[in-house]
Amino acid sequence: MTEPSHWLPLTEENVRKAYDIIKPYIHHTPVLTSKTLNRIASSPQTTTDGQLPAAAQPKINLFFKCENYQRIGAFKVRGAFHAVLRLVQEMGEEDVRKRGLVTHSSGNHAQALALVAQTLNIPAYIVMPTISIPSKIAGTKSYGARVIFSGSTSQEREAIVERVIQETSAILVPPYEHPDVILGQGTAGLELAEQVSELVAKRPELSVHTPHTAARSGGGGGGGGAVLDAVITPLGGGGLTSGTATFFSESPATRVFGAEPSFEGGDDCRRGLAQGKRIETVKTLTIADGLRTPVGVIPWSVISDPRKVNGVYAVTEAQIKDAMRLVLERMKVVIEPSAAVPLAVVLYNEEFRRVVEKEGGEEGWNIGVVFSGGNTTVDVIGKLFADN
Amino acid sequence: MTEPSHWLPLTEENVRKAYDIIKPYIHHTPVLTSKTLNRIASSPQTTTDGQLPAAAQPKINLFFKCENYQRIGAFKVRGAFHAVLRLVQEMGEEDVRKRGLVTHSSGNHAQALALVAQTLNIPAYIVMPTISIPSKIAGTKSYGARVIFSGSTSQEREAIVERVIQETSAILVPPYEHPDVILGQGTAGLELAEQVSELVAKRPELSVHTPHTAARSGGGGGGGGAVLDAVITPLGGGGLTSGTATFFSESPATRVFGAEPSFEGGDDCRRGLAQGKRIETVKTLTIADGLRTPVGVIPWSVISDPRKVNGVYAVTEAQIKDAMRLVLERMKVVIEPSAAVPLAVVLYNEEFRRVVEKEGGEEGWNIGVVFSGGNTTVDVIGKLFADN
Numbered sequence: 116m117t118e119p120s121h122w123l124p125l126t127e128e129n130v131r132k133a134y135d136i137i138k139p140y141i142h143h144t145p146v147l148t149s150k151t152l153n154r155i156a157s158s159p160q161t162t163t164d165g166q167l168p169a170a171a172q173p174k175i176n177l178f179f180k181c182e183n184y185q186r187i188g189a190f191k192v193r194g195a196f197h198a199v200l201r202l203v204q205e206m207g208e209e210d211v212r213k214r215g216l217v218t219h220s221s222g223n224h225a226q227a228l229a230l231v232a233q234t235l236n237i238p239a240y241i242v243m244p245t246i247s248i249p250s251k252i253a254g255t256k257s258y259g260a261r262v263i264f265s266g267s268t269s270q271e272r273e274a275i276v277e278r279v280i281q282e283t284s285a286i287l288v289p290p291y292e293h294p295d296v297i298l299g300q301g302t303a304g305l306e307l308a309e310q311v312s313e314l315v316a317k318r319p320e321l322s323v324h325t326p327h328t329a330a331r332s333g334g335g336g337g338g339g340g341a342v343l344d345a346v347i348t349p350l351g352g353g354g355l356t357s358g359t360a361t362f363f364s365e366s367p368a369t370r371v372f373g374a375e376p377s378f379e380g381g382d383d384c385r386r387g388l389a390q391g392k393r394i395e396t397v398k399t400l401t402i403a404d405g406l407r408t409p410v411g412v413i414p415w416s417v418i419s420d421p422r423k424v425n426g427v428y429a430v431t432e433a434q435i436k437d438a439m440r441l442v443l444e445r446m447k448v449v450i451e452p453s454a455a456v457p458l459a460v461v462l463y464n465e466e467f468r469r470v471v472e473k474e475g476g477e478e479g480w481n482i483g484v485v486f487s488g489g490n491t492t493v494d495v496i497g498k499l500f501a502d503n
Numbered sequence: 504m505t506e507p508s509h510w511l512p513l514t515e516e517n518v519r520k521a522y523d524i525i526k527p528y529i530h531h532t533p534v535l536t537s538k539t540l541n542r543i544a545s546s547p548q549t550t551t552d553g554q555l556p557a558a559a560q561p562k563i564n565l566f567f568k569c570e571n572y573q574r575i576g577a578f579k580v581r582g583a584f585h586a587v588l589r590l591v592q593e594m595g596e597e598d599v600r601k602r603g604l605v606t607h608s609s610g611n612h613a614q615a616l617a618l619v620a621q622t623l624n625i626p627a628y629i630v631m632p633t634i635s636i637p638s639k640i641a642g643t644k645s646y647g648a649r650v651i652f653s654g655s656t657s658q659e660r661e662a663i664v665e666r667v668i669q670e671t672s673a674i675l676v677p678p679y680e681h682p683d684v685i686l687g688q689g690t691a692g693l694e695l696a697e698q699v700s701e702l703v704a705k706r707p708e709l710s711v712h713t714p715h716t717a718a719r720s721g722g723g724g725g726g727g728g729a730v731l732d733a734v735i736t737p738l739g740g741g742g743l744t745s746g747t748a749t750f751f752s753e754s755p756a757t758r759v760f761g762a763e764p765s766f767e768g769g770d771d772c773r774r775g776l777a778q779g780k781r782i783e784t785v786k787t788l789t790i791a792d793g794l795r796t797p798v799g800v801i802p803w804s805v806i807s808d809p810r811k812v813n814g815v816y817a818v819t820e821a822q823i824k825d826a827m828r829l830v831l832e833r834m835k836v837v838i839e840p841s842a843a844v845p846l847a848v849v850l851y852n853e854e855f856r857r858v859v860e861k862e863g864g865e866e867g868w869n870i871g872v873v874f875s876g877g878n879t880t881v882d883v884i885g886k887l888f889a890d891n
Binding site for chain 1: 571572827828831835837838880881882885886888889
């Protein structure tokens with residue numbers, strides 16, 4: 116990857132530059148809305164585990180950025196294309212092709228890098244945990260990458276990556292621990308802001324309010340006033356959350372939140388923020404399999420900045436499943452469990468809902484929710500919901 | 504319903520008139536395309552039951568009309584709105600409201616009529632088989648209709664409907680056995696033809712060929728030449744297939760096909776066509792629960808006319824599941840099993856594929872596939888794929 120001395124600063128402008136670089140290679144994914152989901156989000160909630168008191172009643176309109184319809188079925192191609200195209204700019208195509216690329220990933224970054232490598236005709240070695248979803252392993256192999264299996268913790272994966280680098284001199288393209296990756300992921304937020312502004316200009320009834328202008332708003336709204344009061348993304352390694360926060364860092368009217376699974380301590384970033392120090396290891400087998408890793412050092416530097424990220428909230432496995440069920444059954448859209456975590460926060464995390472109720476007031480909030488990916492199978496869905 | 508003396512003839516023009524009437528009440532659903540599905544459809548196929556010899560290799564581009572994103576999650580609102588709005592025109596709102604509406608349905612027509620009744624403020628009684636999908640029963644009740652349970656055969660349902668009519672003088676809105684219903688369902692074909700023409704005008708690479716003009720083409724293509732070589736719809740009672748065939752009856756370049764489940768004789772229409780006589784009863788528990796009824800008398804009058812419908816093909820339960828799995832996992836779109844039947848024919852019915860191979864030749868066919876509905880649940884999906 117590019118050396119620290121060549122790292123780009125994490126700024127809105129550099130997200131825009133990243134977008135210019137990757138645009139020809141990625142899909143412009145749709146933003147969907149749902150009256151049914153808006154109604155549910157704006158009503159007091161209970162879940163199947165019966166944990167919640169019916170309490171906060173915020174007013175919420177939702178805008179779903181459907182990265183499940185992105186190439187390889189997840190946002191990860193944004194960061195991967197940006198990182199490798201920058202690498203090619205810096206080192207030259209020949210050198211990169213001679214050395215090859217390597218990474219470790221539970222699935223979507225693996226497929227993303229495999230696609231990038233195939234597109235740019237570069238060899239790729241992908242280290243995947245043996246317990247990865249079979250469809251993600253098959254997807255990775257289908258792009259012609261070499262898959263090497265490892266244990267499921269970050270340490271186990273990284274050890275295998277080290278070995279591959281020693282044997283092949285391949286260049287590591289990490290899933291989130293690099294500014295180029297983070298800037299690439301931030302382009303989902305850029306598109307979301309532009310699309311929501313366009314959508315609301317055509318159909319003002321989709322917004323809870325008229326666009327905020329002047330003092331409260333920045334560039335995030337695509338020139339006009341900011342329409343989005345908040346954007347919430349899944350948070351695992353933190354690439355998507357920190358990229359999104361980077362893009363909206365000049366738009367104070369649009370708050371950015373992260374969403375984590377609480378199962379077996381998967382909410383390491385939320386806990387780290389509470390104690391003022393990043394938690395470096397986590398071992399959870401949450402159903403949100405894309406969010407099992409601890410937040411990275413560079414993402415943490417953005418997420419722990421309260422001017423950039425307003426908060427991180429966690430939800431239970433039951434809440435993630437309830438949210439995923441609503442998306443499949445009501446919106447008829449297939450997302451993977453990790454992608455359901457932000458919606459679960461919006462619907463079921465009382466702490467988050469009280470913030471919206473208080474800050475949004477009678478007007479309410481327009482909330483952008485990033486559906487990060489859709490790589491699941493009917494078998495996984497069957498098992499997830501078998502015991503309900 | 505309107506009396507036979509006031510019945511509208513089944514013509515393309517009357518589908519257009521139906522569209523003008525129902526347009527304010529329905530969603531304009533999207534047409535999706537999928538490179539992956541086009542590639543699969545254009546390759547020799549095998550299925551999980553291993554029944555197929557790898558044989559026909561037609562060239563196919565698919566255009567999916569997503570009625571799973573229609574109101575109540577299925578095309579059925581088109582026919583129901585048209586039938587009831589016509590009834591109100593003929594009898595006056597007061598009279599219809601005094602008597603109320605009644606119907607029998609395994610699910611989607613039930614929800615459709617319940618929505619229509621709620622929208623127009625008319626009481627509705629819905630007779631549903633006790634074995635209906637729970638989400639469809641809940642959906643029907645949520646629109647304020649009274650649900651009355653029956654056995655699952657057509658005869659059992661119709662007996663209960665008769666009793667309701669005697670007790671309440673409610674007016675029967677049948678799920679498919681009326682021209683107004685059929686004309687309403689035909690509007691899905693109208694939108695599909697227009698949307699595909701617009702789509703291909705913008706992105707010519709989506710079509711296997713340039714639009715057919717003059718001699719081969721009629722009005723179906725929305726003014727220009729016909730882009731669609733064929734449209735295929737699920738076939739249960741036959742409302743959707745006969746409505747679609749009515750719309751394309753002036754467009755000889757666009758062939759219309761029906762798709763049935765073969766399980767336990769569910770392919771009654773295909774068998775009826777083979778023997779030259781409609782089969783009046785069928786008792787199948789195919790997973791395509793919307794297609795368990797025999798084709799109706801009026802739909803049959805259209806479908807058995809070879810100038811209007813080019814053929815009806817059947818597929819196995821395993822083939823339906825394989826098609827549904829592809830749509831969920833590759834397109835990330837939720838459809839119900841009935842909606843997967845036409846795609847299953849396109850992918851796995853060798854007889855159909857040989858027709859496309861022969862008639863389409865090297866150029867191939869653009870095929871419109873109607874995703875008729877998306878009303879399923881994660882529990883149903885789990886059970887369907889549990890033994891795979």
